[in-house]
Amino acid sequence: MSLTVPEELVTKAQQGVMTDDEFLSCVKNSLPYAWSVVERLVKQYESGATSAEDGTVPPDDAAWGQLLRFAASDSMRGAVERKYGVKLAFQNCCKTGLFAPSAAKEYEEFVSPRAQILNQKPELINC
Template sequence: MSLNVSPGLLTVAERGEVSDAEFVDCVRTSLPYAWEVVGKVMADLKDGREFADHEIPPPSEVERGQLLRALASDSIRGGLERHFGAKLAFQNCHRVAAFRFGAVGGERYQAFVSARGQLLNQSPELRNC
């Protein structure tokens, strides 16, 4: 299961739309390591850069799983992007990048999300991540 959904939030979802604030709070409490990593790369954009990334492998499989669940889900990733106001990109099992929305489509973004970028970011240590 990706998220720990409270009975109250489940009731809200069963009745209709869930607000971004409610959804993002559920993500924050369910996936604290992923929240921390995403929060860090998003905060790194505050100094005016168009790109920031996190390349430190997670300390355990629990944290790796949180990061994978957060970034593999379109709804979770989209909620995080709306909350923090920037685009997320993901390579391997740990490399998370944030791009200002205006930088999406630019050279740095295209290089990061390209097949070439993925291949260049490989290493034997990360083979099974």
């Protein structure tokens, strides 16, 4: 299970009244390491950057798992994207990018096969 979901949130989801903010609070509480990556990227964005990248290697397997679960979830990424009006992208095991709508060129480069190859690191082969 990727999220620890309070019963109240399950009920709201069943009733169709759950908000993105409630969902994101659940993500933040369930995946604190992944959320810290999001916060670092958003902080750069809110400081005026049109794109931001975080390639911090997670400190342990639990943190790796959190980041991979977040990156693999369209609903989690989508809720963050809607909240901040940005696009998120993920590359390899730990490189996460955030892009403003005006940063289309940077986004396209980040998600390109070329960037994927150039971001390969032997020490991350089994991440």
